[in-house]
Amino acid sequence: SQKIEQNSEALNIQEGKTATLTCNYTNYSPAYLQWYRQDPGRGPVFLLLIRENEKEKRKERLKVTFDTTLKQSLFHITASQPADSATYLCALPSAGGSYIPTFGRGTSLIVHP
Amino acid sequence: SAVISQKPSRDICQRGTSLTIQCQVDSQVTMMFWYRQQPGQSLTLIATANQGSEATYESGFVIDKFPISRPNLTFSTLTVSNMSPEDSSIYLCSVVNDGTGNQPQHFGDGTRLSIL
Numbered sequence: 001s002q003k004i005e006q007n008s009e010a011l012n013i014q015e016g017k018t019a020t021l022t023c024n025y026t027n028y029s030p031a032y033l034q035w036y037r038q039d040p041g042r043g044p045v046f047l048l049l050i051r052e053n054e055k056e057k058r059k060e061r062l063k064v065t066f067d068t069t070l071k072q073s074l075f076h077i078t079a080s081q082p083a084d085s086a087t088y089l090c091a092l093p094s095a096g097g098s099y100i101p102t103f104g105r106g107t108s109l110i111v112h113p
Numbered sequence: 114s115a116v117i118s119q120k121p122s123r124d125i126c127q128r129g130t131s132l133t134i135q136c137q138v139d140s141q142v143t144m145m146f147w148y149r150q151q152p153g154q155s156l157t158l159i160a161t162a163n164q165g166s167e168a169t170y171e172s173g174f175v176i177d178k179f180p181i182s183r184p185n186l187t188f189s190t191l192t193v194s195n196m197s198p199e200d201s202s203i204y205l206c207s208v209v210n211d212g213t214g215n216q217p218q219h220f221g222d223g224t225r226l227s228i229l
Binding site: 004044101104 | 144156221
C-alpha cells in the first residue's frame, strides 16, 4: 500500500542556515506532491505544489525538488529564520485514483537564533 | 484563498455525550473534508462532505459515529457521537475550490476535543 515517510525527529538548525526536509514515498507514482506548514494550534497552510514533470520549484526562500526515480521530495528553506519554526507536511494524491491527498506525519523544524 | 471558521475551537466533554463541530467558509467551494489529527500523527481523512447528499466515509469511519451534514456550498458540520477518551483529538475541516484535482487544500484551525 501507499506509504509516505517523513523524518519524525525534529530538525534543529541555526538561523541563517539552509534547512532541508525529506519526504519519501513507496509503492506509488504520484502526479504531484504538495508541501504544507503547520504551526501549533493551527491548521496546515499550503506552501508549494510540484508536478511529476517538474524537477524543481521555487517560491521566495523555499525550494522543492521532486525525484520520481528516487521517490523522494526535498524541501529547502534558505536563510532560515526562527519564524520558520513549524511542522512541515508533505502530501500526495491517494493511490486509489482519488485526488484527495494523503498526508505524511510531518517533520518539526526548529530554527535557533 | 478561502477563509474557514471552525467552532468551537476547543471543548472538554463527558464520555457518552456528542458534540457538533461547525465549519463555515467565506465563499462557495467545491469540496469539503473532515480530518482527524492525533498528537504527533498525520492527518487522517474521516469523510468527504457532499452537498445535499450523504457524506463519503473512509475506511474505519462510519456515519453512526461521525454524522456529517453539508446543506450548502459554504457550510458543514461534523458530529462526534457517543464520545469516548479515544476520540480525543483535533478535528479539522478543509476545503478545495476546484474539484478537478491537484489544487491545494485550505484548512480551518481545528477543534481540539478532550473527552473525560
